[in-house]
Amino acid sequence: MAIEFRPVTESEIRDYLRVLPYVNGLPQEEPRPSAWYAGHAAWPPQPAPASDEDLDRYAEEVRSDWFRPQAAFVDGRLVGASAIVSVEVTIPGLRQIPMGGVTSTAVMATHRRKGLLRGIMTAMLTDCREHGEFLVGLSASEGSIYGRYGFSPATFQERWELQRTEAKFREPVQDSGELDLVDSSTAAEVWPVLHEQLRARRVGEISPLPGKWDGLAANALPPDGSGPARHLVHRDDDGVVDGAAIFRLPWSPDPALAGALEVEAFEALNLDAYRALWGLLTDFDLTNRVVAAKRPVVEPLRWMLASQRAMRVTRTRDNLWLRILDVTAALEARAYAVPGSLVLEVSDDLCEWNAGRWRLDAGPDGATCTAAPAALVDISLSTTELGSLYLGGVSPGDLLAAGRISEHRPGAISVLGGMLRQDTAPHNAVGF
Numbered sequence: 001m002a003i004e005f006r007p008v009t010e011s012e013i014r015d016y017l018r019v020l021p022y023v024n025g026l027p028q029e030e031p032r033p034s035a036w037y038a039g040h041a042a043w044p045p046q047p048a049p050a051s052d053e054d055l056d057r058y059a060e061e062v063r064s065d066w067f068r069p070q071a072a073f074v075d076g077r078l079v080g081a082s083a084i085v086s087v088e089v090t091i092p093g094l095r096q097i098p099m100g101g102v103t104s105t106a107v108m109a110t111h112r113r114k115g116l117l118r119g120i121m122t123a124m125l126t127d128c129r130e131h132g133e134f135l136v137g138l139s140a141s142e143g144s145i146y147g148r149y150g151f152s153p154a155t156f157q158e159r160w161e162l163q164r165t166e167a168k169f170r171e172p173v174q175d176s177g178e179l180d181l182v183d184s185s186t187a188a189e190v191w192p193v194l195h196e197q198l199r200a201r202r203v204g205e206i207s208p209l210p211g212k213w214d215g216l217a218a219n220a221l222p223p224d225g226s227g228p229a230r231h232l233v234h235r236d237d238d239g240v241v242d243g244a245a246i247f248r249l250p251w252s253p254d255p256a257l258a259g260a261l262e263v264e265a266f267e268a269l270n271l272d273a274y275r276a277l278w279g280l281l282t283d284f285d286l287t288n289r290v291v292a293a294k295r296p297v298v299e300p301l302r303w304m305l306a307s308q309r310a311m312r313v314t315r316t317r318d319n320l321w322l323r324i325l326d327v328t329a330a331l332e333a334r335a336y337a338v339p340g341s342l343v344l345e346v347s348d349d350l351c352e353w354n355a356g357r358w359r360l361d362a363g364p365d366g367a368t369c370t371a372a373p374a375a376l377v378d379i380s381l382s383t384t385e386l387g388s389l390y391l392g393g394v395s396p397g398d399l400l401a402a403g404r405i406s407e408h409r410p411g412a413i414s415v416l417g418g419m420l421r422q423d424t425a426p427h428n429a430v431g432f
């Protein structure tokens with residue numbers, strides 16, 4: 001059996017595009033809340049075959065410079081595929097850093113567990129290194145796949161529900177701006193501008209892939225019966241849009257499922273817009289509850305309610321997984337909440353250049369990370385744990401409690417925790 005790992009040539013693009021639809025199994029994307037209720041109806045067992053038009057469009061993406069495909073060939077036949085997309089992620093200090101995004105990974109069911117993904121992944125990590133990307137990210141279809149390659153969850157998301165009768169605010173919502181229901185082409189203009197401003201100020205947020213917002217204007221009806229997307233925007237006193245929401249009002253014959261207002265996307269640049277938008281969405285006539293998906297783990301709305309218990313979290317999930325490809329570059333790139341100096345002993349089975357003892361001298365204005373003598377180690381960990389710690393969304397104390405990292409000097413974990421801390425949990429509303 002001759003195995004080869006390499007990018008695809010022009011004549012192999014169609015074969016490459018055929019691999020992913022064959023993998024079946026559970027949906028990788030988080031289903032819309034209505035799909036959650038609709039069960040089988042929302043997820044037909046077999047994906048519809050891609051039309052020629054779709055295949056041409058996907059092929060165009062594969063040829064673009066931001067899409068870097070990799071494939072596995074067995075005896076000359078393409079049986080495994082994945083890709084790196086070039087994106088940016090916002091890291092502590094609000095720097096927008098190039099990141100390789102692993103996506104569209106699949107190995108044909110007939111060729112699994114023979115090490116093909118390992119070969120593809122090794123080739124992709126090398127490719128990212130050559131592109132100067134010291135962070136690699138992904139969102140995982142299954143939690144057990146990617147830890148072995150040094151990826152670890154760095155951002156998390158929640159789905160919650162709020163009964164309309166219980167959604168009482170502690171204080172009345174006052175707003176000097178205005179809310180407006182707009183059509184989908186207006187929304188398609190609003191969202192890219194809003195997101196660009198948000199990702200400049202939100203740790204963990206990711207740059208949208210080209211074409212990300214194109215579907216908004218078309219407003220296609222999803223097959224799960226959740227109905228058309230509705231678009232709400234908020235404008236400030238000067239008439240400038242400073243918040244928006246996309247929601248649906250799915251119909252169901254089952255009274256237990258009917259009446260939900262499902263929030264698919266929600267962003268606000270300031271407190272007024274945030275409060276005003278949720279004020280309307282949580283008290284929308286002819287609905288009985290709000291269901292919101294892919295929300296940050298710290299939702300300020302919870303703290304605005306007369307009773308926090310009214311908001312019921314129905315699902316928590318890891319979102320962005322990070323792989324630190326170059327420890328010193330990554331640690332020097334981010335900002336730190338408070339000054340501190342520590343020696344980290346880092347292990348890394350796959351990227352041996354990361355392994356060693358690194359002295360981190362860091363603070364709000366910058367950091368240096370240099371090789372340190374053996375005797376001085378404060379904390380031992382692997383790059384996998386560092387992937388979770390890097391954006392500040394996971395505390396070193398929690399990883400210490402889980403036996404994932406070790407402390408060699410009392411207090412060192414607290415020092416590291418203080419240095420890495422972020423005021424709000426990192427979050428990415430956009431994926432790839």
Ligand SMILES: CC(=O)SCCNC(=O)CCNC(=O)[C@H](O)C(C)(C)COP(=O)(O)OP(=O)(O)OC[C@H]1O[C@@H](n2cnc3c(N)ncnc32)[C@H](O)[C@@H]1OP(=O)(O)O
Pocket residue numbers: 023025028080102103104105106107108111112113114115116117118119138139140141142144145148
């Ligand atoms: C970022 C994304 O694109 S997420 C999408 C990932 N794709 C999917 O989930 C589609 C369905 N699954 C698949 O196509 C395949 O099972 C893949 C791509 C996940 C794995 O491909 P394979 O070629 O079988 O992986 P490979 O043989 O290299 O396995 C490497 C290791 O991971 C393990 N592994 C791979 N997939 C899984 C899994 N789903 N669950 C548990 N362990 C797994 C293997 O047992 C092996 O372990 P080892 O290193 O201890 O020997």
